[in-house]
Amino acid sequence: GESVGLHLPTLSVQEGDNSIINCAYSNSASDYFIWYKQESGKGPQFIIDIRSNMDKRQGQRVTVLLNKTVKHLSLQIAATQPGDSAVYFCAEGSTSGTYKYIFGTGTRLKVLA
Amino acid sequence: EAGVTQFPSHSVIEKGQTVTLRCDPISGHDNLYWYRRVMGKEIKFLLHFVKESKQDESGMPNNRFLAERTGGTYSTLKVQPAELEDSGVYFCASSLQGDTEAFFGQGTRLTVV
Numbered sequence: 001g002e003s004v005g006l007h008l009p010t011l012s013v014q015e016g017d018n019s020i021i022n023c024a025y026s027n028s029a030s031d032y033f034i035w036y037k038q039e040s041g042k043g044p045q046f047i048i049d050i051r052s053n054m055d056k057r058q059g060q061r062v063t064v065l066l067n068k069t070v071k072h073l074s075l076q077i078a079a080t081q082p083g084d085s086a087v088y089f090c091a092e093g094s095t096s097g098t099y100k101y102i103f104g105t106g107t108r109l110k111v112l113a
Numbered sequence: 114e115a116g117v118t119q120f121p122s123h124s125v126i127e128k129g130q131t132v133t134l135r136c137d138p139i140s141g142h143d144n145l146y147w148y149r150r151v152m153g154k155e156i157k158f159l160l161h162f163v164k165e166s167k168q169d170e171s172g173m174p175n176n177r178f179l180a181e182r183t184g185g186t187y188s189t190l191k192v193q194p195a196e197l198e199d200s201g202v203y204f205c206a207s208s209l210q211g212d213t214e215a216f217f218g219q220g221t222r223l224t225v226v
Binding site for chain 2: 046
C-alpha cells in the first residue's frame with residue numbers, strides 16, 4: 001500500500017476509547033470543511049463535513065467540531081474500533097469558486113487491542 | 114455504481130520518460146479534480162475540470178504536466194519528461210456540479226527512478 005510518510009503525527013488509542021484528532025486550518029475565507037479517512041492502498045474516503053455556519057455536526061460515531069475563532073477543526077470518534085486505524089486528513093474549501101480542497105498533513109490513528 | 118477509478122495503480126518509470134495517468138470519474142460528475150501527495154507531505158491540489166474545461170489549474174507545478182479531459186468524461190494527466198521529484202501518489206476526485214463533496218479514487222503511485 002501507499003507509504004503515508006515518515007513524519008505523520010500519530011495518535012494511539014485503546015480499543016473502545018474515544019479518539020480526538022485535531023487540525024488547524026489556514027484560510028479564514030474557507031467555509032466548508034471535511035474529514036477524510038485514508039487506509040493503506042486506498043484513496044481518501046469521506047467521513048463527515050461541516051459548513052462554517054455550524055460549530056458542531058454529528059454522524060454515526062463521529063462528531064466534527066469547528067472553532068472559527070482560532071481556525072481549529074476536530075474529529076471525535078466514539079468507541080474507537082480496530083477498523084478505525086488509518087490516516088485522517090482534514091481539508092478546507094469554499095462553497096464558491098472551484099471547490100478545491102486544501103488538505104492538512106494528516107494524523108495516523110492506531111487502535112490498540 | 115462504480116466509484117472513481119484510476120489507472121494504473123502503480124507506475125515505475127525512469128527519469129526523463131513519459132507517463133500518462135488516467136482517471137474515470139463517477140458517471141455524471143461534471144467536476145473532476147487531480148491532486149497529488151509527494152512523499153511525506155500533504156495532499157495538494159493540481160487542477161479542476163468542469164466537464165472538458167479547465168476551471169482552475171493553479172496547482173500544476175510546471176509545464177511538464179499536462180491534463181486533458183476530452184469529451185468531458187475521463188481525464189488523463191501526462192508527465193513529460195518525468196523527474197525524480199514527481200514521485201508520489203496522484204489522486205483523482207469527482208463531484209456533481211454544485212456539490213462540495215468529492216469522491217476520491219484509489220490513487221496512482223508514481224515512482225520515478
